[in-house]
Amino acid sequence: MGTLGGALAARHVNPDGNLVAHATGDVELDGSVLVLKRIHVRMELHAPATQRDVAERAHGIYAESCPVYRSIKAAIAVTTELDFRAT
Numbered sequence: 001m002g003t004l005g006g007a008l009a010a011r012h013v014n015p016d017g018n019l020v021a022h023a024t025g026d027v028e029l030d031g032s033v034l035v036l037k038r039i040h041v042r043m044e045l046h047a048p049a050t051q052r053d054v055a056e057r058a059h060g061i062y063a064e065s066c067p068v069y070r071s072i073k074a075a076i077a078v079t080t081e082l083d084f085r086a087t
Helices: 002-010 049-065 067-072
Strands: 019-030 033-047 077-086
Touching (some): 002 019, 002 049, 002 067, 033 049, 049 067, 049 077
Parallel strands (some): 033 077
């Protein structure tokens, strides 16, 4: 969420108090060990409707600059979505 927030701020979309993330994970048995296989993050952004395109473009590219995503992407499938809420 921090990396997307930074990308939004750089594009003059204020994330402070307007960006919230909700994450869910899927755990599966690998032999007798529980292993995290998938993570889905839904980010909710409240911003003026005129900023939707900019926010969607930032969402489309931010992950490759995210240290957490880059660290785990080879082992865990990570998906994200942007739930844009026009204010």
